[in-house]
Amino acid sequence: MADIADFANDLVQERIDQALAARNAAKPALAAHSFLFCEGCEEPIPEARRLAQVGCTQCVSCQAITDVWEARHAR
Template structure:
């Protein structure tokens, strides 16, 4: 049967979890990577819409698709 110490431990753990979640949420914008203006593979400009939709992108859609296919092929 649970006693007062168990309830206190649960409450402390809940507060710790909330504090960690708040800290991670506050740090998230600082961790957002900037997108490249040009594809790292083919040097073609990456469209602004893609850079805004996928923060931190480093490749154009075509080069990303090729890289994913190559990665899938090597995973087999």
């Protein structure tokens, strides 16, 4: 049986989902081409990565850190 805390959690999750959707909708579309330099560390992005992952904006190391951070905060 659901109690008031369950309803509150559902409401908070709904508001978070709405806020994230609005934030993602406001982001500019990614460029059709990959960046030459990582937007995280400003090091050159290797050509192989730019060709394999069209539209990439980060080097492999920075992307891995971003993926871990997003996975931890997606809960």
